[in-house]
Amino acid sequence: MAEKKIVAVVGATGAQGGGVVRAILADKGGPFAARAITRKPDSEKARELAKLGAEVVAGDLDDVESLKKAFKGAYGAYCVTNYWEHFSPEREAAQARALAEAARHAGVQHVVWSTLEDTRAWVPLTDTRMPTLMGKYKVPHFDAKGEANRYFTELGVPTTFLLTSFYWDNLIFFGMGPKRGPDGKFAITMPMGDKKLPAIAVEDIGKCAYGVFKKGKEFIGKTVGIAGEHLTGAQMAAALTKALGQEVVYNDVPPDVYRSFGFPGADDLGNMFQFKRDFQKVFCGARDVGFAKSLNPALQTFDAWLAKNKQRIPLE
Numbered sequence: 001m002a003e004k005k006i007v008a009v010v011g012a013t014g015a016q017g018g019g020v021v022r023a024i025l026a027d028k029g030g031p032f033a034a035r036a037i038t039r040k041p042d043s044e045k046a047r048e049l050a051k052l053g054a055e056v057v058a059g060d061l062d063d064v065e066s067l068k069k070a071f072k073g074a075y076g077a078y079c080v081t082n083y084w085e086h087f088s089p090e091r092e093a094a095q096a097r098a099l100a101e102a103a104r105h106a107g108v109q110h111v112v113w114s115t116l117e118d119t120r121a122w123v124p125l126t127d128t129r130m131p132t133l134m135g136k137y138k139v140p141h142f143d144a145k146g147e148a149n150r151y152f153t154e155l156g157v158p159t160t161f162l163l164t165s166f167y168w169d170n171l172i173f174f175g176m177g178p179k180r181g182p183d184g185k186f187a188i189t190m191p192m193g194d195k196k197l198p199a200i201a202v203e204d205i206g207k208c209a210y211g212v213f214k215k216g217k218e219f220i221g222k223t224v225g226i227a228g229e230h231l232t233g234a235q236m237a238a239a240l241t242k243a244l245g246q247e248v249v250y251n252d253v254p255p256d257v258y259r260s261f262g263f264p265g266a267d268d269l270g271n272m273f274q275f276k277r278d279f280q281k282v283f284c285g286a287r288d289v290g291f292a293k294s295l296n297p298a299l300q301t302f303d304a305w306l307a308k309n310k311q312r313i314p315l316e
């Protein structure tokens with residue numbers, strides 16, 4: 001049997017990278033081996049990945065030398081940064097730059113960079129529809145990733161730019177599940193009006209990324225977008241009602257109200273939803289469900305995801 005090509009996976013102990021590692025390992029006869037990169041090789045999550053068959057290697061996005069070592073000998077790399085750990089677009093961009101530098105240094109032949117739009121291409125800072133945040137961003141956790149695309153391009157790293165989507169898993173982990181309102185009804189709150197939100201089961205991001213690696217050079221230098229379904233808030237609420245056996249309504253609020261909710265990142269997420277609402281054609285257009293399915297034939301719909309995960313959604 002030919003030797004397997006190593007795919008080094010950043011964020012392997014997390015949602016996106018974990019999905020990539022599991023997708024690689026599930027394809028036992030497939031062409032790739034998984035190398036899980038983590039700051040904490042002794043953590044329980046890292047040990048679980050080792051048990052599944054991944055090679056676990058230390059690496060820190062804030063330390064380019066550690067990434068160079070972690071990428072050594074790898075054919076591919078799945079690269080993701082975690083904005084929500086530090087809320088700093090500058091640090092996120094620096095981490096992306098370190099990834100690009102390390103990939104170039106190690107001669108990685110295919111990077112899949114988990115990115116998002118630099119929304120300022122559609123909403124310049126002079127546009128007063130939404131506030132400018134941190135002095136020079138509209139949607140900091142999007143803009144930093146989009147701006148960082150250029151590091152991969154400028155350094156000549158063979159890269160597929162993967163536009164991910166909102167995870168349905170946010171209903172479990174990110175405080176976006178149904179909440180009981182003053183009228184006693186459960187509601188999901190998003191400032192999306194009647195527009196569609198492209199979203200996906202996070203495990204499917206990993207499977208789609210695996211599909212990109214399997215395609216070889218086909219998507220190198222290209223931007224590809226994925227989603228499991230495009231649904232309105234009302235459609236999501238109806239699906240939740242059916243799955244949970246409990247009425248859930250869609251609470252559409254103006255973006256200004258969402259931005260004022262006061263939790264960390266509320267202004268960033270308010271701008272994000274407003275961007276998705278006001279540029280639906282661009283945003284949905286960049287995330288084709290049929291294309292995602294071509295990369296990952298097991299792509300889940302929202303109903304399928306709910307059937308598996310409904311017990312995990314907290315009703316508060």
Ligand SMILES: NC(=O)c1ccc[n+]([C@@H]2O[C@H](COP(=O)([O-])OP(=O)(O)OC[C@H]3O[C@@H](n4cnc5c(N)ncnc54)[C@H](OP(=O)(O)O)[C@@H]3O)[C@@H](O)[C@H]2O)c1
Nearest residue numbers: 011012013014015016038039060061081082083165166167
């Ligand atoms: N939630 C959504 O709907 C959504 C949608 C699209 C995109 N995103 C983006 O997804 C990103 C987060 O990805 P995720 O959800 O997979 O994260 P996650 O589940 O919270 O896991 C974070 C991962 O990043 C790793 N990590 C963080 N800082 C690191 C560092 N300095 N060095 C090495 N590894 C580091 C962690 O590894 P160790 O702790 O083991 O080192 C962990 O594996 C965010 O940037 C967010 O903007 C989110």
